[in-house]
Amino acid sequence: MTVNITREKVVEATIDILRKAETELPDDVVEALNRAEIDESDPVAKAQIQGILENVRIAKENAVPMCQDTGILIFYVEIGRSLRLDFDLKDAITEGVRRATEAIPLRPNAVEPLTRKNSGDNTGSGLPDIKYELVEGDGLTITVAPKGAGSENMSTLTMLNPTEVGSIKNFILETVLNAGGMPCPPIIVGVGIGGSFDKAARLAKSALLSRLDEMNQFEREILDEINSLGIGPMGLGGSTTALAVHVRTAHCHTASLPVAVNIQCWANRHASITFGGDE
């Protein structure tokens, strides 16, 4: 069956998922915060998590953004190989961003990097940032992940010596320690290992879309070590510095070992819509 996707449907879907992402945290993130609130024994840290949960509740109930920094807008698009569109997908998503900026509303965050001139509508050269992937079938899935600057600015990338595999964990812990309370903890830590200079960063960012309750042994070990650093919610101490760690890897050059750490604040916002496909 051919999927009928029009430009206007994509524009409206972009506004819808942006509204959802900005006003409603995904269930697994809320669950992780609820669990952390129960487990946290430090009273100040507990109160901080309660404050965050209250903020999340009010944002959802009133359909208002959960943070004043509504982020820059990162999109992940999965396009079915057999899908044919008779319009420019990038143009439709960009138009959705323009309209959403006014309708939700979103803070205009996009500036030209050198002149610092604000475009006023969250679009500009390279923004929204749209990453495309071809998949089987004839569906189209659009995911948006607004990214605030507070956590993004504390992210790091290093090109380790290939013999330094044993230093990867230390680099991650050092990044989190240096970030302290700046990225609004409890954080989610996305790690990209391998690939190339830019691929490692992309792996780290896309790792932030993983469900928080699905971690492997290596990720849990790093999480435990991060939570023993004592940074705590909003940097005020406690045992809840991070909610999850997700690591993604890719083969790399034999002479390289890129490692990227993308930090995400508690406002781990993302939402998706799928047209057609198997669902």
Ligand code: SF4
């Ligand atoms: S780091 Fe996150 S929670 Fe803190 S101000 Fe930025 S978007 Fe908001």
